[in-house]
Amino acid sequence: MAPVDVPSFAAAQQTLLLAELEAELAETAALVAGHSPAALQRAGLAVTNLVVAGTRTGFGGKTLLELAPDAATSASQTGVGAELPEHGIRTGDIVVVAEQPAGSAKKREVRELERRGTRGVVTRVARGFIAVALDDEGEGGGGGESGGAAAGVGAGRVWLVKLADDVTYKRMNGTMQKLQKMSEAEHSIFIRVLFGQTTPTPVAADADAGAVDWFDPTLNDSQKDAIRFALASREIALIHGPPGTGKTHTLIELILQLVKQNLRVLVCGPSNISVDNIVERLAPHRVPMVRLGHPARLLPSVLNHSLDVLTRTSEAGAIVKDVRADMDAKQASLRKARNSKERRAIYAELKILRKEYRERERRCVSSLVAASKVVLATCHGSGGFQLRGEEFDVVVIDEASQALEAQCWVPLLSAKKAVCAGDHLQLPPTIKSLNSSSSSSASKKKSSNSSTADDAKVKGDAAKQKEAAAGGAGRVSLETTLFDRLLALHGPSIKRMLTTQYRMHEKIMRFPSDELYDSKLVAAEAVKARLLRDLTYPVEANDDTTEPLIFIDTQGGDFPEKDDDDDETAGAAGAAKKTSKSRLLGDSKSNEMEAALVRQHVRRLVESGVRPEDIAVVTPYNAQLATLAPLKDAFPGIELGSVDGFQGREKEAVIVSLVRSNPEGEVGFLGEKRRLNVAMTRPKRSLTVIGDSETVKKGSKFLTRWMSFLEDNADLRYPDVSLLALEA
Numbered sequence: 001m002a003p004v005d006v007p008s009f010a011a012a013q014q015t016l017l018l019a020e021l022e023a024e025l026a027e028t029a030a031l032v033a034g035h036s037p038a039a040l041q042r043a044g045l046a047v048t049n050l051v052v053a054g055t056r057t058g059f060g061g062k063t064l065l066e067l068a069p070d071a072a073t074s075a076s077q078t079g080v081g082a083e084l085p086e087h088g089i090r091t092g093d094i095v096v097v098a099e100q101p102a103g104s105a106k107k108r109e110v111r112e113l114e115r116r117g118t119r120g121v122v123t124r125v126a127r128g129f130i131a132v133a134l135d136d137e138g139e140g141g142g143g144g145e146s147g148g149a150a151a152g153v154g155a156g157r158v159w160l161v162k163l164a165d166d167v168t169y170k171r172m173n174g175t176m177q178k179l180q181k182m183s184e185a186e187h188s189i190f191i192r193v194l195f196g197q198t199t200p201t202p203v204a205a206d207a208d209a210g211a212v213d214w215f216d217p218t219l220n221d222s223q224k225d226a227i228r229f230a231l232a233s234r235e236i237a238l239i240h241g242p243p244g245t246g247k248t249h250t251l252i253e254l255i256l257q258l259v260k261q262n263l264r265v266l267v268c269g270p271s272n273i274s275v276d277n278i279v280e281r282l283a284p285h286r287v288p289m290v291r292l293g294h295p296a297r298l299l300p301s302v303l304n305h306s307l308d309v310l311t312r313t314s315e316a317g318a319i320v321k322d323v324r325a326d327m328d329a330k331q332a333s334l335r336k337a338r339n340s341k342e343r344r345a346i347y348a349e350l351k352i353l354r355k356e357y358r359e360r361e362r363r364c365v366s367s368l369v370a371a372s373k374v375v376l377a378t379c380h381g382s383g384g385f386q387l388r389g390e391e392f393d394v395v396v397i398d399e400a401s402q403a404l405e406a407q408c409w410v411p412l413l414s415a416k417k418a419v420c421a422g423d424h425l426q427l428p429p430t431i432k433s434l435n436s437s438s439s440s441s442a443s444k445k446k447s448s449n450s451s452t453a454d455d456a457k458v459k460g461d462a463a464k465q466k467e468a469a470a471g472g473a474g475r476v477s478l479e480t481t482l483f484d485r486l487l488a489l490h491g492p493s494i495k496r497m498l499t500t501q502y503r504m505h506e507k508i509m510r511f512p513s514d515e516l517y518d519s520k521l522v523a524a525e526a527v528k529a530r531l532l533r534d535l536t537y538p539v540e541a542n543d544d545t546t547e548p549l550i551f552i553d554t555q556g557g558d559f560p561e562k563d564d565d566d567d568e569t570a571g572a573a574g575a576a577k578k579t580s581k582s583r584l585l586g587d588s589k590s591n592e593m594e595a596a597l598v599r600q601h602v603r604r605l606v607e608s609g610v611r612p613e614d615i616a617v618v619t620p621y622n623a624q625l626a627t628l629a630p631l632k633d634a635f636p637g638i639e640l641g642s643v644d645g646f647q648g649r650e651k652e653a654v655i656v657s658l659v660r661s662n663p664e665g666e667v668g669f670l671g672e673k674r675r676l677n678v679a680m681t682r683p684k685r686s687l688t689v690i691g692d693s694e695t696v697k698k699g700s701k702f703l704t705r706w707m708s709f710l711e712d713n714a715d716l717r718y719p720d721v722s723l724l725a726l727e728a
């Protein structure tokens with residue numbers, strides 16, 4: 001493959017990233033303008049009826065607001081201890097906190113919301129409260145009294161609305177700008193390899209087989225090979241980890257080996273969860289490490305390594321503590337201020353204290369970071385001030401196939417060598433923008449990969465448009481991950497694949513292994529014959545619990561899909577409306593009879609003794625998820641999820657509802673084999689597929705082969721329509 005011109009690559013990335021941000025901004029704007037607070041809450045984009053329960057000084061001297069349910073509106077309990085309703089706000093989300101409009105006021109603009117309210121980042125989500133670190137108003141010289149207190153957030157009722165993530169965008173964009181501006185002389189061998197201007201330094205054949213003193217001698221051979229290769233490689237190594245093959249397990253050993261060689265390592269992942277997972281598993285090995293950013297889960301093992309806590313508990317942190325106490329006291333005195341003059345005076349003092357605090361903290365942070373052999377952060381988090389000027393011998397990126405390439409470059413710019421782990425045969429990151437960057441964002445089409453879009457044809461058009469947008473830099477698209485690009489550039493010699501999987505029954509593994517992983521997967525002895533009936537608790541042995549692979553074929557046209565997108569609207573406004581609709585579970589497909597079959601099967605499993613918490617139902621369509629929702633009441637503990645949302649997860653029994661059933665053989669985004677791969681590789685002991693083989697077969701060659709495989713190998717069942725009527 002031809003080498004990539006770095007400046008044009010970086011320029012094309014910036015264009016595409018901007019289009020992506022615009023698409024996200026437009027989507028948020030359309031949603032907020034068109035829906036009531038209650039509807040936004042149902043869609044997972046807002047939390048309503050909150051009050052400020054507490055204010056503290058958080059990391060970076062930021063004001064931390066604790067938002068709890070308003071006692072007046074939480075039905076059962078009041079005040080402290082009251083629980084928040086179901087919501088979709090997560091740690092790391094960018095939100096605005098604002099006075100809640102009266103129920104009827106409907107039309108509102110995001111900009112207006114932002115002007116009146118206060119922006120911040122969610123730092124903690126608990127049952128009874130959400131903590132938000134407010135943005136620094138102090139620095140930008142903002143107006144009025146906004147010196148750190150929550151402008152627009154008084155003693156009254158507030159709500160919180162999720163905004164587009166422009167912070168991550170800025171980090172990625174800044175990184176691409178840096179890359180674009182670099183002169184050729186500044187390109188290290190590492191950069192030249194990553195853009196194909198030179199080939200990776202060959203790894204000596206025997207280096208692969210060198211003796212390593214393993215921390216965990218029970219690693220399997222493919223894991224050991226991958227680690228040896230990653231240790232021996234000079235610039236780049238990819239660790240390809242198919243489902244259940246112990247990718248993270250392997251990375252832990254690799255990190256320990258790197259530290260043993262006295263190398264300095266930066267470990268990143270696209271999400272907080274991916275990073276915390278590694279922190280937790282490294283912790284028992286007592287490696288000097290520090291986790292940057294707000295820990296997503298406050299597990300003690302993660303918390304004890306977070307920079308936030310280290311600045312408080314370490315020796316260096318002691319000098320920061322005093323100022324923090326002063327600031328907390330000042331914050332508290334705000335409440336007692338008698339008039340605006342007094343308040344202004346306090347704000348002014350707070351501003352000075354915050355500056356002082358930040359300086360002391362900065363010194364403390366750099367001494368902590370300098371002393372750490374291993375630094376862990378999300379990819380975009382590694383672009384913070386804490387790592388400015390820091391250099392690392394190796395950057396390790398987990399779940400690299402789920403990160404945007406620009407995101408990976410945030411840490412990669414401080415690296416000499418990279419090890420990326422991932423599986424490019426599972427889903428890449430979600431992209432919202434599909435048109436070229438110059439078009440108006442309102443006319444953006446649905447993403448082929450968002451969990452609600454379903455039009456496979458859109459994808460082909462979009463790919464072409466994106467290629468056009470990439471201009472002179474060859475084929476640059478946001479959907480192409482670094483992992484994909486490096487494989488295409490240098491071929492399989494830079495990769496090692498893990499081949500023993502510790503999740504699935506052999507029969508469940510067979511099709512994905514043969515189709516996608518060159519038949520190389522081997523089921524570990526402990527899992528290859530595990531059935532539901534062998535669970536650690538009593539389960540009756542019957543057809544449903546002794547057969548790992550079941551296909552309930554709904555062919556015949558008796559179970560047609562339902563199109564939830566019934567009010568087609570034309571033009572840009574229509575498109576924007578559609579986007580917002582899709583987030584609110586419209587514009588998708590469902591299949592009620594399939595839902596009834598799911599219910600029937602779940603009931604049979606539960607009656608056989610399988611616990612609902614060991615069962616998950618996954619489907620590619622959000623409208624189908626909504627149709628399935630009553631299952632949660634009928635079988636408390638059961639999990640329902642979109643395929644995209646279930647990536648990275650596993651369950652003892654998984655039921656996949658394919659939904660599509662139509663005479664035309666339209667399969668929408670079932671046509672994406674990486675999505676099907678994710679769907680069929682979640683179960684450990686039991687996979688039940690429910691779908692119309694006649695329709696699905698027509699979708700693609702992959703689908704044709706899958707259907708034939710199921711017909712030949714699964715326990716094939718045809719539903720009894722008359723019985724089903726009762727279930728529905």
Ligand SMILES: Nc1ncnc2c1ncn2[C@@H]1O[C@H](COP(=O)(O)OP(=O)(O)OP(=O)(O)O)[C@@H](O)[C@H]1O
Nearest residue numbers: 218219220241242243244245246247248249250502
């Ligand atoms: N060499 C091994 N011997 C026994 N069990 C192993 C081995 N390697 C991994 N496992 C087990 O396999 C499971 C999956 O491993 P791990 O959690 O590291 O995978 P992951 O990378 O997080 O997930 P995935 O493999 O799905 O990407 C874990 O339960 C782990 O203990």
